[in-house]
Amino acid sequence: MTLNSDTSLLSAALDRVIPPVDDLPGAGGMGLAGEVVKRCEADSRFNAALTTVIGALPSPNDFTALDDEGQDGALRTVESSDPDAFGLWLDVVYAIYYMQPAVHRRLSWHGRTPQPEGNVMPPWDESVLEVARQREPFWRQV
Amino acid sequence: MTQPIHNPDRTADVLIIGAGASGAAVAASLSEAGFDVVCIEQGHWQDSFKFPTTEPDWELRSMSSWSINPNKRKLPEDYPINVENSAVDPVMFNGVGGSTIMWVAHTPRLHPSDFRVKSLDGVAEDWPISYEDLEPWYDLNDQVMGCAGIAGDPANPPRSERPMPPVPIGKDGEMIAGAFDRLGWHWWPSDNYVNSTRYGEGRDACNFCGHNMMGCYQRAKASTDLTYWPRAIAQGAELVTGARVREITTGADGRATGVNYLDSEGNNRHRAARAVVMAANGVGTPRLLLLSDSDKHPNGLANSSGLVGKNLMFHVYAGVSGVFPDHEEPWVGPVANIILSQEFYETDPDRDFVRGYSYQMARGQGPGATARSGPKRVSWGQNHHAELGRRFGNTLNLGVIGDDLPEEHNTVTLDDRLKDSSGLPAPKITYRVSENSRALLDHALVQGQAVMEEAGASEVMINQLSREAGWHLMGTARMGDDPERSVVNGNGQSHDIDNLFIVDGSVFVTGGAVNPTPTIQAIALRTADYITNERKDLKA
Numbered sequence A: 001m002t003l004n005s006d007t008s009l010l011s012a013a014l015d016r017v018i019p020p021v022d023d024l025p026g027a028g029g030m031g032l033a034g035e036v037v038k039r040c041e042a043d044s045r046f047n048a049a050l051t052t053v054i055g056a057l058p059s060p061n062d063f064t065a066l067d068d069e070g071q072d073g074a075l076r077t078v079e080s081s082d083p084d085a086f087g088l089w090l091d092v093v094y095a096i097y098y099m100q101p102a103v104h105r106r107l108s109w110h111g112r113t114p115q116p117e118g119n120v121m122p123p124w125d126e127s128v129l130e131v132a133r134q135r136e137p138f139w140r141q142v
Numbered sequence B: 001m002t003q004p005i006h007n008p009d010r011t012a013d014v015l016i017i018g019a020g021a022s023g024a025a026v027a028a029s030l031s032e033a034g035f036d037v038v039c040i041e042q043g044h045w046q047d048s049f050k051f052p053t054t055e056p057d058w059e060l061r062s063m064s065s066w067s068i069n070p071n072k073r074k075l076p077e078d079y080p081i082n083v084e085n086s087a088v089d090p091v092m093f094n095g096v097g098g099s100t101i102m103w104v105a106h107t108p109r110l111h112p113s114d115f116r117v118k119s120l121d122g123v124a125e126d127w128p129i130s131y132e133d134l135e136p137w138y139d140l141n142d143q144v145m146g147c148a149g150i151a152g153d154p155a156n157p158p159r160s161e162r163p164m165p166p167v168p169i170g171k172d173g174e175m176i177a178g179a180f181d182r183l184g185w186h187w188w189p190s191d192n193y194v195n196s197t198r199y200g201e202g203r204d205a206c207n208f209c210g211h212n213m214m215g216c217y218q219r220a221k222a223s224t225d226l227t228y229w230p231r232a233i234a235q236g237a238e239l240v241t242g243a244r245v246r247e248i249t250t251g252a253d254g255r256a257t258g259v260n261y262l263d264s265e266g267n268n269r270h271r272a273a274r275a276v277v278m279a280a281n282g283v284g285t286p287r288l289l290l291l292s293d294s295d296k297h298p299n300g301l302a303n304s305s306g307l308v309g310k311n312l313m314f315h316v317y318a319g320v321s322g323v324f325p326d327h328e329e330p331w332v333g334p335v336a337n338i339i340l341s342q343e344f345y346e347t348d349p350d351r352d353f354v355r356g357y358s359y360q361m362a363r364g365q366g367p368g369a370t371a372r373s374g375p376k377r378v379s380w381g382q383n384h385h386a387e388l389g390r391r392f393g394n395t396l397n398l399g400v401i402g403d404d405l406p407e408e409h410n411t412v413t414l415d416d417r418l419k420d421s422s423g424l425p426a427p428k429i430t431y432r433v434s435e436n437s438r439a440l441l442d443h444a445l446v447q448g449q450a451v452m453e454e455a456g457a458s459e460v461m462i463n464q465l466s467r468e469a470g471w472h473l474m475g476t477a478r479m480g481d482d483p484e485r486s487v488v489n490g491n492g493q494s495h496d497i498d499n500l501f502i503v504d505g506s507v508f509v510t511g512g513a514v515n516p517t518p519t520i521q522a523i524a525l526r527t528a529d530y531i532t533n534e535r536k537d538l539k540a
């Protein structure tokens, strides 16, 4: 799949995989299909998974004509026929969805990158060893 | 790092293959002793300010260009590995620092009993060296790498004072530790090569970012590009990067004469040396020995025993995850450098397996990683948000590290078809989990569940076996006194070739049930001291 491809099928599939919640649209409605394609283009493993999943789904018109249950059924068929490709595609979709600031806000997660700020190291409190220290040495002598 | 100009046509005293945990230690030790040292490394220097943990797509990059799995990373300096016949995928990093760029830096030691499993339990083989033989080099390595911890652990022999106080275990560590206490089971704050205070040149204290497997921006985690290499280079060692060794060369007398390698432009080159030290890890080293076959050595170099590439051990890994609804921020603090329990480390005749295991506590992760990892991926569809909501920000883990006894059918061989970016045959792994290992893991999962429940978990999930967990690469060129049953002697010297040494995890006879790197580095430092003291003939 390339950036110029029709992403309507992918977008519809994304909405079933990560549906709307609270005031957030589903992953497709958030416009993430383009980002998924872009990221997959940069990694041959990801791209192979995306191509397999999209290739195994019905055509865009047929897929969107299905009701929610029918769309989920089509996705489940792909999942069971090629679990590795489907799983990897799902991992990529999850990673991209959970990069979105709006999603972080909904989860009440700070959403900061781990560095450079980091977090605060709590103090070391030796009293936590009170019980563990009472144990006699028990390593096996040789 | 800037280096003086070295003459590439000279004959070095010692040529080291691989600039990772063990190669760096040998380079620093031998250059300090005045040897002319050159190291050939296929990867490159890393810039800690460019690690992906400062980028918004860090979670995605941990699945591709920053994956721990070379088959996913696919960088030119990586080599592919055929894992079709393996229950576990080997993981590693190829570059200056080797796998210590990505390691967690949890640094326990083997137990004295690990060196004597044949005598004590009637399985595998004894090592030709003992815990006491290695102890001085364990201590030295703790100083150079920088160990945070606290002496007094009753599950281990007494240790000298650690150079730094422990990395605080946090509220989550206390919660799990409390469960061990109430069950009457051992736990202790982990020894870590992670700074709890400033330690070492330009290395800050850990800032609890929680993601040191993607490199450490703070330089708080010890990797050998920060610890041993600056010393080695200041002492005159030469480090050639982006250069892939394709074979070790031998002379008419069968002794090692140096290596043939491909430089960063892909040109074939030769480097001459009076001795060769292999530090390419438990997969890279047997691969190179097998690639170095010749009329004189038709089964590969140093392989008269036929054991090169055999007895591969990984440590079997499994895990128990607990959901703690009231816990907050489980991503704060180093990912798995918290506490360990060795209650079930030693053989107990009442159990249906020999040897044992350690528990290593691990923290939760960001939302993307939570969704796709753990014992099982968060489901897609209508239940997705509810399931993620239950797990994200609430999950803590107990990893099980199981002793993985050597078996000759677990191997590294050369693949017939798969090649690396230089056209060299890739390694092929054949590995299955033994009945003993499975029984040991099953026991650990039951006890681990009890710990999580005691700690107050509302839901417990089991991971029967971690596949992408072959981070400990051991046993494929093991040491021993008998040349028919081992590849090198207790000093890491090949039985067949007196100027060829191996210092990485390949030389392990058994794996114990702890992360191996302090032991690998202690062995490397000990071999370096052997060369310094007993092999002065190798110095020009």
Ligand SMILES: Cc1cc2nc3c(=O)[nH]c(=O)nc-3n(C[C@H](O)[C@H](O)[C@H](O)COP(=O)(O)OP(=O)(O)OC[C@H]3O[C@@H](n4cnc5c(N)ncnc54)[C@H](O)[C@@H]3O)c2cc1C
Pocket: B017, B018, B019, B020, B021, B022, B023, B040, B041, B042, B043, B068, B091, B092, B093, B094, B095, B096, B097, B098, B099, B100, B102, B103, B104, B105, B106, B107, B213, B243, B244, B245, B246, B279, B280, B281, B282, B284, B285, B288, B471, B472, B473, B503, B504, B505, B515, B516, B517, B518, B520
């Ligand atoms: C994600 C992860 C987490 C880990 N966590 C821990 C932990 O918490 N505690 C612990 O004790 N251990 C841990 N480990 C394992 C630890 O990193 C290794 O045990 C250790 O680095 C092995 O040291 P080594 O010198 O044998 O090999 P490495 O450090 O792997 O270095 C080998 C080097 O050799 C180079 N090389 C290989 N072949 C060639 C060739 N043909 N030509 C030139 N160069 C070559 C490679 O590029 C590499 O840089 C972890 C590993 C990983 C991947």
